[in-house]
Amino acid sequence: MKRDPIYGMMAEFDSATALVEAARKTHHAGYKKIDAYSPFPIEGLAEEIGFHHDEVPLVVLIGGLVGGISGYLMQYWMSAVDYPLNIGGKPPHSWPAFIVITFEMTILFAGISAVLGMLALNGLPMPYHPVFNVSRFSSATKDRFFLIVFSSDQKYNAADTRKFLEGLEPRSISEVPS
Amino acid sequence: MPEPLKNVAVERTPVIQPGYTFGTVTEKISAIVLTRPASNGWFVGFGIAFLLTMMMLFAISYLFVKGIGIWGVTIPIGWGFAIVNFVWWIGIGHAGTLISAILLLLRQSWRNSINRFAEAMTLFAVACAGIFPAIHVGRPWLAYWLFPYPNTMRVWPQFRSPLMWDVFAVSTYATISALFWFVGLIPDLATLRDRTEKHWLKIIYGMLSFGWRGSARHWHRYETMYLLLAGLATPLVLSVHTVVSFDFAIGIVPGWHTTIFPPYFVAGAIYSGFAMVLMLAIPIRKIYGLEDFITSRHLQNSAKVMLATGLIVAYGYGIEAFMGWYSGDRYDAFTIWNRLHGPYAPWYLSLLTCNILIPQVLWIRKLRSSPLALFCISGVILVGMWLERFIIVVVSLHRDFLNSSWGMYYPTRWDWMTFIGTIGMFLAAMFLFLRLLPAISIFEMRTLLPEAEVKEA
Numbered sequence: 001m002k003r004d005p006i007y008g009m010m011a012e013f014d015s016a017t018a019l020v021e022a023a024r025k026t027h028h029a030g031y032k033k034i035d036a037y038s039p040f041p042i043e044g045l046a047e048e049i050g051f052h053h054d055e056v057p058l059v060v061l062i063g064g065l066v067g068g069i070s071g072y073l074m075q076y077w078m079s080a081v082d083y084p085l086n087i088g089g090k091p092p093h094s095w096p097a098f099i100v101i102t103f104e105m106t107i108l109f110a111g112i113s114a115v116l117g118m119l120a121l122n123g124l125p126m127p128y129h130p131v132f133n134v135s136r137f138s139s140a141t142k143d144r145f146f147l148i149v150f151s152s153d154q155k156y157n158a159a160d161t162r163k164f165l166e167g168l169e170p171r172s173i174s175e176v177p178s
Numbered sequence: 179m180p181e182p183l184k185n186v187a188v189e190r191t192p193v194i195q196p197g198y199t200f201g202t203v204t205e206k207i208s209a210i211v212l213t214r215p216a217s218n219g220w221f222v223g224f225g226i227a228f229l230l231t232m233m234m235l236f237a238i239s240y241l242f243v244k245g246i247g248i249w250g251v252t253i254p255i256g257w258g259f260a261i262v263n264f265v266w267w268i269g270i271g272h273a274g275t276l277i278s279a280i281l282l283l284l285r286q287s288w289r290n291s292i293n294r295f296a297e298a299m300t301l302f303a304v305a306c307a308g309i310f311p312a313i314h315v316g317r318p319w320l321a322y323w324l325f326p327y328p329n330t331m332r333v334w335p336q337f338r339s340p341l342m343w344d345v346f347a348v349s350t351y352a353t354i355s356a357l358f359w360f361v362g363l364i365p366d367l368a369t370l371r372d373r374t375e376k377h378w379l380k381i382i383y384g385m386l387s388f389g390w391r392g393s394a395r396h397w398h399r400y401e402t403m404y405l406l407l408a409g410l411a412t413p414l415v416l417s418v419h420t421v422v423s424f425d426f427a428i429g430i431v432p433g434w435h436t437t438i439f440p441p442y443f444v445a446g447a448i449y450s451g452f453a454m455v456l457m458l459a460i461p462i463r464k465i466y467g468l469e470d471f472i473t474s475r476h477l478q479n480s481a482k483v484m485l486a487t488g489l490i491v492a493y494g495y496g497i498e499a500f501m502g503w504y505s506g507d508r509y510d511a512f513t514i515w516n517r518l519h520g521p522y523a524p525w526y527l528s529l530l531t532c533n534i535l536i537p538q539v540l541w542i543r544k545l546r547s548s549p550l551a552l553f554c555i556s557g558v559i560l561v562g563m564w565l566e567r568f569i570i571v572v573v574s575l576h577r578d579f580l581n582s583s584w585g586m587y588y589p590t591r592w593d594w595m596t597f598i599g600t601i602g603m604f605l606a607a608m609f610l611f612l613r614l615l616p617a618i619s620i621f622e623m624r625t626l627l628p629e630a631e632v633k634e635a
Contacts, residue, residue: 016629017631023394035394035395036393036394037391038392038394039204039369039624040365040621040622040625041398042394042632043632044632046394046397048394049395051394051398054398054399056399056402056406057402057406078335078337079337079338083333083334087336087338087339088338097337100340100343100347100417100424101343103413103417104346104414104417107350107354107411107413107417108354111410111411112353112357114403114407114410115357115361115403115407118361118400122393122395122399124389126388127388127389128389129389140372141365141371141372141390142204142369142372142373143199143200143201
């Protein structure tokens, strides 16, 4: 497959309010493959660009269950099956004593899967990305807000999209080479 | 007609002084790392801390050569400085997690300017704590036997022992604290990547930031993850000192075998942790000119947390004394009597002075808002909390059921060198952290600015 030389069209905004407004209008105008960039999390922005399914909680739930169950079974198997040892007359399967480690393993696995799950779903680490080709984009981690329409969008057309973005009164517009 | 309510909120010191923008907040915090030259004071401070770290390494090396006999631990006091310091350090770490996780869940936005270095403090304190049990086991090169791994001896650890619970609790705590701290840094590392002029620094920060670009989808998952991690860290931090207290409470030694231990240990941990936060925050904000971000509101709030947890600790002491009498157990009663009149009575009385008596001055608003006074009171509390662990470990062990097995504990110079050395290691790590990473969370500070609010059209 031939790679599109243009990755998308990017507009720069001054404030969070302007970005949310622009994202809403762009999405309503029928552009589906868009993204927004901001120097801090903005509540509701992801919904405006059509992002509704966050799988992180599911990953964490699965991680926690795996951690808890394997933690308990590990202790059960080691203390009651593989190497039963009489400690102070306690039964080999003394479940109340196993709760603490079961709990800790639940937290450990859930926490690790939260971080790794977030990174994996976000496709990180990704040291190179086409948006970094725009020199103004370095302000996206400081005080500027960006909106991009990807060239893979069905409605994308260099001239029309530029014209549409200009209508949103951005600070600047740049074409993003891929 | 009801009296019109006075707007108290307006009179409070703000969390961040007015007049800042996204740009100036970013520049001010990242400049400490990127452009500000290291001062002579920094080199002197780091040099002293580094020398103390070397002293610790020397003491530990000598321990490995000679064995535990160079310490003051003997029977009946088999748990000397090593366990006292372990409990003290791990308790200090708790404030960092409380600030970053529990206050996040409680929507206390003032935490945003102190959570980063408080988390770093947690990490370094846990690292200091972790040294002690490892070198205390007698044959430290076999410390990995604590973990359940398939081995040629075909045995497994003993999971009914609170010491095993402790291994899991502390290692989970260290892992989750490190993760929490690092993911919190990712967006700020991206900021440093985009701010620095040096090419090699750009590459390093770029790699460390995982190529973070601030996409709305990424932020959404990030926020979900951060909130869930906070939700997981909250019960975790409460469990860690609870499990540490089980090391004592599950035993039958008088003075240890009590149900008040878990809550009173957790409160004591937060008490000493906030004292350490203040002892770090007060000089840092002064030296790096961060008074606009770490305002007197932060100091006052921390002081109030210390006051509250200090009173819980006082309640714990009260219940211990009450149960010594009410239980009718002559050994419990003797432990209390021995604390007040035995050979360690001066230590116990200093503990009561440092932890209960002196901190009551925090009721006075004037002292709560004076950085110098808070710094001194925090120092007193840290000493007091160290004494508390000393009393719990040593005084309970030195006179137990049989007076034929009574004894005294005398720490040696090696005990002191190791303990003071860990303080040096903690400070050395803190000095490096301040120069290499943003000490205040930049992206969370941006959310506190009025311009971060999205106005509906």
